[in-house]
Amino acid sequence: MKPFSGTSLTDHALTQGEVLISMWHVKAEYHWDAGIAMGRYLEGLKAGKITGIRCPECRRTMVPPRAFCELCFRPLDDWVELSDTGKINTFSISMVNWDASRRRTPEVPVVVEIDGASPGMCILHKMGGFADGIGDNIEELKDLLKIGMPVQAVWKPADQREGSITDIEYFKLAG
Numbered sequence: 001m002k003p004f005s006g007t008s009l010t011d012h013a014l015t016q017g018e019v020l021i022s023m024w025h026v027k028a029e030y031h032w033d034a035g036i037a038m039g040r041y042l043e044g045l046k047a048g049k050i051t052g053i054r055c056p057e058c059r060r061t062m063v064p065p066r067a068f069c070e071l072c073f074r075p076l077d078d079w080v081e082l083s084d085t086g087k088i089n090t091f092s093i094s095m096v097n098w099d100a101s102r103r104r105t106p107e108v109p110v111v112v113e114i115d116g117a118s119p120g121m122c123i124l125h126k127m128g129g130f131a132d133g134i135g136d137n138i139e140e141l142k143d144l145l146k147i148g149m150p151v152q153a154v155w156k157p158a159d160q161r162e163g164s165i166t167d168i169e170y171f172k173l174a175g
Contacts, residue, residue: 084153128170
């Protein structure tokens with residue numbers, strides 16, 4: 001394939017006015033609407049509760065909740081309060097930050113199957129609350145964490161919650 005023909009702009013052309021430049025200062029204000037299902041889920045998190053929704057047709061209990069069942073295509077409105085406990089569905093031990101820089105201590109993203117929800121209904125969060133030093137040692141984490149282990153949510157204090165998944169600070173090993 002033949003590359004596009006053309007002439008690249010140079011710093012000189014840009015700084016000396018050889019090309020037309022237009023500067024815009026956009027004032028873009030907007031609001032995001034979470035919708036009925038996610039809005040109620042976020043309200044529940046602010047109150048320290050995990051909320052799910054049950055399908056009247058297939059009887060699955062889903063978390064996070066949806067407005068309709070993706071299997072039955074039924075509208076959903078049977079809200080249920082779920083436990084803030086669950087089990088590890090899968091996890092990773094990461095030594096890399098979101099910007100690809102190296103971490104000094106491991107971060108442990110975890111997928112949690114929430115108790116009371118149907119199998120496979122999970123939320124993605126992070127693990128924490130390890131005994132002193134264990135959370136800093138990747139080898140000890142590998143030995144400690146196993147799929148199926150029980151976990152429990154650790155909530156922010158009520159006056160610090162905002163209606164976000166981060167109202168759960170992390171999940172810790174239960175028991």
